Amino acid sequence: MPTSKKTPAKKSAAKKASASATRGGNRKSASQDAIALLKADHKHVSDLFDQFEKARSDARKKALAAQICNELTVHAQIEEEIFYPAFKAALKDKEMVPEALVEHGSVKDLISAVQEQEPSGEMFEARVTVMGEFVKHHVKEEEKQMFAKARKSNMDLAALGEALATRKQELMASDAALRSARAMP
Secondary structure (H helix, E strand, C coil): CCCCCCCCHHHHHHHHHHHHHHCCCCHHHHHHHHHHHHHHHHHHHHHHHHHHHHCCHHHHHHHHHHHHHHHHHHHHHHHHHHHHHHHHHCCCCCCCCHCCCCCCCHCCCCCHHHCCCCCCCCHHHHHHHHHHHHHHHHHHHHHHHHHHHHHHCCCCHHHHHHHHHHHHHHHHHHHHHHHHHHHCC
């Protein structure tokens, strides 16, 4: 028979739900804000680059580079398909989105080069390092400029967040299925 006694985890969940209701929203929409989702992606990839920098074995570097490439590919795709068009339309942007797309192109070129190379050579590490520098620059501009303008605009960031999250899940699932198919004999 279940007990009605609240554990610390239950108390925390109840507190969050109450705070969310007070704000007039639900937890799902708050966690699905487009900018919060994109910033979480940025943080995750930054952490992966840090892990790559500290990695010692070629196998670990190869695994981290593959994960970085996958995360960046999916992130770029959801931005290009969903966030950038909405930003461009809402703000009549003719500068920030084209610049971001050029930066994405440079990162995609590095992703291709990294994916085609084994981790034992010095060019592999150089490419991943430069990719990290490009991404860091891109993230800084996006978060300081683009996201600030998006927050001040009439963009529906909650609806965009839902669309981004859904598309990201689709892309990650299809990538996982593709990797699984490749692993089959």
